[in-house]
Amino acid sequence: MDLGMIGLGRMGANMGERLLRGGHRVAGYDPGDAARAAAAARGIEATQSLATLVEALPAPRTLWLMVPAGPIVDDTIAALQPLLAAGDAVIDGGNSFYRDSQRRAVQLAGDGVGWLDVGTSGGIWGLEEGYSLTIGGDAALAQRLAPLFAALAPAPERGWGRVGPAGAGHFAKMVHNGIEYGLMQAFAEGFAILQRKQEFGLDLAQVADIWRDGSVVRSWLLDLCAQSLHGNPGLEGIAAYVADSGEGRWTVAEAIDLDVAAPVITQALIERLRSRDDDAFADRLLAALREAFGGHGFKRG
Amino acid sequence: MDLGMIGLGRMGANMGERLLRGGHRVAGYDPGDAARAAAAARGIEATQSLATLVEALPAPRTLWLMVPAGPIVDDTIAALQPLLAAGDAVIDGGNSFYRDSQRRAVQLAGDGVGWLDVGTSGGIWGLEEGYSLTIGGDAALAQRLAPLFAALAPAPERGWGRVGPAGAGHFAKMVHNGIEYGLMQAFAEGFAILQRKQEFGLDLAQVADIWRDGSVVRSWLLDLCAQSLHGNPGLEGIAAYVADSGEGRWTVAEAIDLDVAAPVITQALIERLRSRDDDAFADRLLAALREAFGGHGFKRG
Amino acid sequence: MDLGMIGLGRMGANMGERLLRGGHRVAGYDPGDAARAAAAARGIEATQSLATLVEALPAPRTLWLMVPAGPIVDDTIAALQPLLAAGDAVIDGGNSFYRDSQRRAVQLAGDGVGWLDVGTSGGIWGLEEGYSLTIGGDAALAQRLAPLFAALAPAPERGWGRVGPAGAGHFAKMVHNGIEYGLMQAFAEGFAILQRKQEFGLDLAQVADIWRDGSVVRSWLLDLCAQSLHGNPGLEGIAAYVADSGEGRWTVAEAIDLDVAAPVITQALIERLRSRDDDAFADRLLAALREAFGGHGFKRG
């Protein structure tokens, strides 16, 4: 099939290449010259503008957005919408908030343009291992574009599916990332306990390796733990500072909104917040209070 | 090699059979007639007592305990110790507390009997898929018995290893189970959020399946989630009551003892406690307090 | 001073009465006949409409809203705004979300109408003990209306103050309630531990009483714990079901938005969610998973 990829950063370019390998034709656009050049070197037909990208595609056109979540998505859709015709389709494969996707689907439907929101997991490994794709939007459209998803997924019949109406694909991906936070934190805590237990002199990478086969905790994240710990057993040079990119927050907010108790996903997020606040005011007040009622003294900071 | 398996319940009998398949000779003992008969039917040489089991093995003997953690382990070792000779070895493959294993290693060493504590993961799937084994104890002894571990593990060179001195094998297994609690809780919360979001009408088993390939959260526990949700999408007939078998508690206690913050593993345990206390006094007091200061009323129970 | 109280429910009527006791004149309006009649019986000049209420007050008028947070506040302000003149003032003493208060202040300022948002704590005890009031809005306006606050507060010079611009009063109250959730949960957990420790046969009300004097945990909420436990030592007839009225959720969302780790306030909210979900899907999935990997069985529900 023919596809126009908008956004040729790491994710967009990799996905484009995987589609090429799958026998599809991929044109692309990115505002950055370097990104366009790099994509072209990988076989993607880099175009100079959204307009030329749209012109390069046969109707009905399929435009796949792989740009950062937020206003850039709205700006891109606003620029794209006048260029499209009824029957064309826009896909957002980024980490957009699902309510934004619901709104955008309605906006495009006004012009007869189709919409799919595709929650995409796989990170930088997706090029070789394939991407996991949860798709929200019109079922017939998802069916029509099945060859694209089959090429992106780890296998033609596995790792992708249309899960519900517009928004559902990004909703599922949001929850996926919430789960991911919890899984990561569980592993991180476990290895921290092993690391602190100095009397056993455990080789953390070895333990991770042993668990990779046959254990209840075997998983891809454990594979990555093993890889990280083999490469840098003491995790030297890595600060205890953990960024987050939004989906965890949304998941926590959604859980509360739905009255679902999600203590582990929530704590995983909170620990990330705490990791970035070494001089936490709350802890300083605790230290002050201990001094105030018990004369316990405090560490000067 | 020759091995005597003590405890022919589900785990012990399965491990015995896997050892038989690996070409080893397995004698066994269990106080239960039915367990002995069932094991015999699977090819294990069932003996009538610990004494006859020990007699059935050539020196140096290897006795593998697969009995419930706690006093039964001490009782069995006490009964076994007079029957053994220097050079023999006792292996505890159950979920014993690691400090007990450290103590038992010392106790047996007094008679020249070797000791290995083997943290065993894999559950009822281990017979077919192999067991993950973290081994604590003497390195030379672990090396001598390597053929046994190679047969039990998923592959001869993977899924097992000697990780440290006596106690280290069970310590690693304890932490493994703590991680397992966190992973399970993260998945459980995520699927609960998906389930509560009724507007999308998500098929949870389908979402689980999609994530099994290519996603960041792909894992064996996710495979089991998918299986459970396919078999019983609404989880009908299953009470919101989650048992625990000790290792989670030990992991939490150990984390605190080591001054390691483990909020997620800890919350995963606490949620299990809460699940078993539907009439929680704390929540009733909260309801009473809301009435007391705000006149908010409470639900009668 | 003269004041018009809009909303003559428990909070509004009690505050009206306390203002009367303080020598102020209080007119009032409520859409409910019974509420108006009850207020009139307590000395409040009950009027039949917002219009008659406004007419009953000398300029510059002070209208105090004591209605449920949410659309009713907007509806009331919309109805009120055409009746008011530059120099009049609207006060929202309810539990509105602080961003709504910021918006409403701007809306009224367009007509030259002043605004104060007053975070009001004290519950049903406020009539006798006075209310704690955190005030957001114009400093000069707050100063002009000081006699009202002095009458409502526990003492003329204590328990009230203008803390910042519009929104700040409700923001502080929101955080107050978040803290309240944490305090309540801490007490609830502590008494639950005491209650479960049956070997000591503790009299919880007695322990609460002892702590009320001299201990580090002495507090008004402890006073209420003692009162509740004296009146109903086993908390019989009270379901383990804890409602919440919004401020806790907002506090958690705000903490995350500000990147502040607030694990205890957050857990206190989550426990309330959990208390209302006896058949929690997450726990049922945990039970299903334990069966799936370990054959542990589950409780039927």
Add this chain to the structure above:
Amino acid sequence: MDLGMIGLGRMGANMGERLLRGGHRVAGYDPGDAARAAAAARGIEATQSLATLVEALPAPRTLWLMVPAGPIVDDTIAALQPLLAAGDAVIDGGNSFYRDSQRRAVQLAGDGVGWLDVGTSGGIWGLEEGYSLTIGGDAALAQRLAPLFAALAPAPERGWGRVGPAGAGHFAKMVHNGIEYGLMQAFAEGFAILQRKQEFGLDLAQVADIWRDGSVVRSWLLDLCAQSLHGNPGLEGIAAYVADSGEGRWTVAEAIDLDVAAPVITQALIERLRSRDDDAFADRLLAALREAFGGHGFKRG
């Protein structure tokens, strides 16, 4: 009454002075010369040894231990026991673990020596404001020594009581401290949220002051918050490092042992652990994992 105070540190000397003010006679012993001299200057009859202390008291003697929890208590009791006679009494007013107190009661009962464990709260403010005392042990003995407790408590009839058999006094105090952790953390988080909300420019000490009168969160810990924030609004010079002295850990362990869900008390402890681990291994592994699967980069540390 006559009393021998063992341990003349801050707590012991203050309690001795309060007993003197209450009309009792207080002899005392401390291994430190300076502590003895300071106590003597406050009117306590300082003796040179446990033996001379015991000799200085009329039978039946009352010895009150105010020494650090742990082996010093056992050592002191071991030294004291041969000096005592049937009918004498030993009181432990420190923060001992309640199971140790149960054991010590039995040990002393073998010689006919009575025992009381007195959970003492009040910190450095107790001298002036009185101590809250939960008493475990023989009811008749507690009754006989009531004048001592009446003098130590904030008022003769309030703030003290015999709550159960030996151990119960320290058990209640342990839970008191667990609650204290939760309360402190709730306040700390709340003020941290207020502090971070820079747009309102809140004066935290002012807000704390307002809440001290009439609000639901009014409490002694809030009084201390106000005091700390008045003295040092930015908490300058105080490190975000929070020590703990054991009772919180015991409370968490006890809650788990009793199958009571105590998420808030537990999280309050965990946050203290985290505050002391700025270079947390868990967080470094999280950062490594984010890099490994998403190429997100990490902060160098």
